[in-house]
Amino acid sequence: MIEQVADVEPGVKLRYGMVGGGQGSFIGDVHRKSIALDGLAEIAAGCFSRSVENTLKTGAALGLSNERLYKDFEEMAREEAKRPDKIDFVVITAQNYAHYETAKAFLSRGIPVVCEKPLCFEVSEAEELAALAKQNNLLFCVTYVYTGNATAKQAREIVRRGEIGKIIYINGEYPQEWLLAPAEKQGSKQAEWRTDPKQAGKSNSIGDIGTHVENMISYVTGLKIKSLLARLDKLGPGDRVLDDNATVLLEYDNGAKGVIWTSQVAAGYDNGMRLRIFGTKGSIELNVESSNYLKLAIFGGANAQISRGRDPFYPHAQSYSRIPSGHPEGYFEAMANLYKTYIKALVKQKEGKPLTDEDLDFPNVEDGIAGVKFIGKCVESSAKGAVWVNF
Numbered sequence: 001m002i003e004q005v006a007d008v009e010p011g012v013k014l015r016y017g018m019v020g021g022g023q024g025s026f027i028g029d030v031h032r033k034s035i036a037l038d039g040l041a042e043i044a045a046g047c048f049s050r051s052v053e054n055t056l057k058t059g060a061a062l063g064l065s066n067e068r069l070y071k072d073f074e075e076m077a078r079e080e081a082k083r084p085d086k087i088d089f090v091v092i093t094a095q096n097y098a099h100y101e102t103a104k105a106f107l108s109r110g111i112p113v114v115c116e117k118p119l120c121f122e123v124s125e126a127e128e129l130a131a132l133a134k135q136n137n138l139l140f141c142v143t144y145v146y147t148g149n150a151t152a153k154q155a156r157e158i159v160r161r162g163e164i165g166k167i168i169y170i171n172g173e174y175p176q177e178w179l180l181a182p183a184e185k186q187g188s189k190q191a192e193w194r195t196d197p198k199q200a201g202k203s204n205s206i207g208d209i210g211t212h213v214e215n216m217i218s219y220v221t222g223l224k225i226k227s228l229l230a231r232l233d234k235l236g237p238g239d240r241v242l243d244d245n246a247t248v249l250l251e252y253d254n255g256a257k258g259v260i261w262t263s264q265v266a267a268g269y270d271n272g273m274r275l276r277i278f279g280t281k282g283s284i285e286l287n288v289e290s291s292n293y294l295k296l297a298i299f300g301g302a303n304a305q306i307s308r309g310r311d312p313f314y315p316h317a318q319s320y321s322r323i324p325s326g327h328p329e330g331y332f333e334a335m336a337n338l339y340k341t342y343i344k345a346l347v348k349q350k351e352g353k354p355l356t357d358e359d360l361d362f363p364n365v366e367d368g369i370a371g372v373k374f375i376g377k378c379v380e381s382s383a384k385g386a387v388w389v390n391f
C-alpha cells in the first residue's frame with residue numbers, strides 16, 4: 001500500500017552548531033545526517049574534537065568557514081552568542097564526561113541545547129542544567145533516539161488508551177556482543193572511553209544502553225520507578241573497572257514490577273533492545289532491530305503484528321511514519337523524528353506561539369535527569385550488595 005505523501009516544510013532553515021562528532025567518531029555524523037533528512041536546519045559552526053586539527057578537517061569537509069570553527073566549546077559558546085547570525089541551537093555529541101560543562105556554557109548564553117545521553121554524571125548537575133534551561137526559557141532535548149520510532153509512539157498511544165489494561169509487568173532487555181572482545185585494548189576508541197569511568201561515568205552497560213531501556217519504558221508507559229535492586233557485573237575479558245552486564249529488578253509507582261537486563265557480552269546480539277509490556281488485558285512488544293513492527297496481543301483474542309505504514313496508527317504516531325510499509329525506517333529516521341519535532345518547536349516558540357504536548361514530543365531535560373538518577377541508583381544498589389533502594 002502506497003499512501004505516504006511528501007512532507008515539505010517550506011521556509012524553515014535554522015542554524016546549528018555541533019560539539020563532538022569529529023572525523024573518526026560515531027554519533028555526531030548520525031546527528032548531522034538525521035538533521036539533513038528534513039532540511040529544517042543546517043550546520044553553521046563546530047568544535048568537533050579535542051584536537052583543533054580534527055575540528056579544522058571536519059569543518060572543511062562540511063564546508064564551514066574557519067571563523068565558525070572553534071578550539072574549544074567555551075570559545076564557541078562565547079563567540080557564537082555574540083553573532084547576529086548565531087546558531088539557533090547546539091548539538092552535543094562528545095563523550096559523557098563533556099556533556100555537563102558544554103551544556104552549561106551554551107545554556108548560560110541563551111543557546112538551546114540538544115545533548116546526547118546520558119545527560120551528565122550527577123543528578124545535581126542534571127538539575128542545574130534543567131534550572132538553567134527553565135530560567136532562560138530554552139528548549140532542551142536529550143537524544144533518547146528510539147522514542148522517535150513511529151512504533152514507539154503507537155505503543156504509547158495504545159497504553160494511554162487502556163487497550164492492554166493496567167500495566168502489571170515490564171521486561172526490558174538490551175543485549176549487545178561487542179565487548180566480548182577486549183575491544184578497548186584493540187584500538188576501538190568507542191570501547192576505550194565507554195570502559196573508562198573518567199569519560200563514561202559510574203557505569204558502562206547501564207549508562208550506555210540501560211538508560212535507553214529505562215527511558216523507553218517511561219515514554220511508553222508513563223510509569224515512574226519507585227524502587228530498584230541492581231547487580232552490575234563484569235563478565236567480559238580483562239580487568240574492566242565498569243560493568244558490561246547488569247540485571248535490575250524494578251517496582252513502579254502503580255505497583256507494576258519489572259526487570260531490565262543489559263549486556264555488552266551477549267554473543268549473537270548486535271543491538272537487541274526489546275521491550276515487553278504486560279497489562280491486565282494484553283501485551284505489547286517493541287524491538288528496535290525490527291522497529292517497523294509492533295506486536296500487540298489481546299488476552300483471549302488474536303495476536304497481531306502491526307506494520308508501520310500498512311496498518312492504521314493513531315494520528316500522532318502516524319505523523320511520524322515517513323515511507324510506505326515494507327520500506328524499512330530505522331535509526332536515522334528515529335533521530336530525524338526527534339529533530340523534526342524539536343526544530344518545529346523552536347520555530348513555534350520564536351514566533352511566540354504556545355506549545356502543545358504534541359509539539360513537545362521529544363525527550364527532554366527531565367528525561368535526562370531521570371536517566372542520570374537511574375544510573376546512580378543502579379550503581380548504589382549494586383555497591384551495597386544488590387539491595388532495594390528507593391528512587
Ligand SMILES: NC(=O)c1ccc[n+]([C@@H]2O[C@H](COP(=O)([O-])OP(=O)(O)OC[C@H]3O[C@@H](n4cnc5c(N)ncnc54)[C@H](O)[C@@H]3O)[C@@H](O)[C@H]2O)c1
Nearest residue numbers: 020021022025026027047048049050093094095096116117
Ligand atoms: N543515542 C544513541 O543511540 C547513542 C549512540 C551512540 C553514542 N551515544 C552517545 O554519544 C556520545 C558520543 O559517543 P560516540 O560513540 O559518538 O563517541 P566517539 O568517541 O565516537 O566521539 C566523540 C567525539 O567527541 C569529541 N570530543 C570529546 N570531547 C570533546 C570536547 N571537549 N570538545 C569537542 N569535542 C569533543 C571527540 O574528539 C570525538 O570526536 C556519548 O555520550 C554516547 O553515550 C548515543
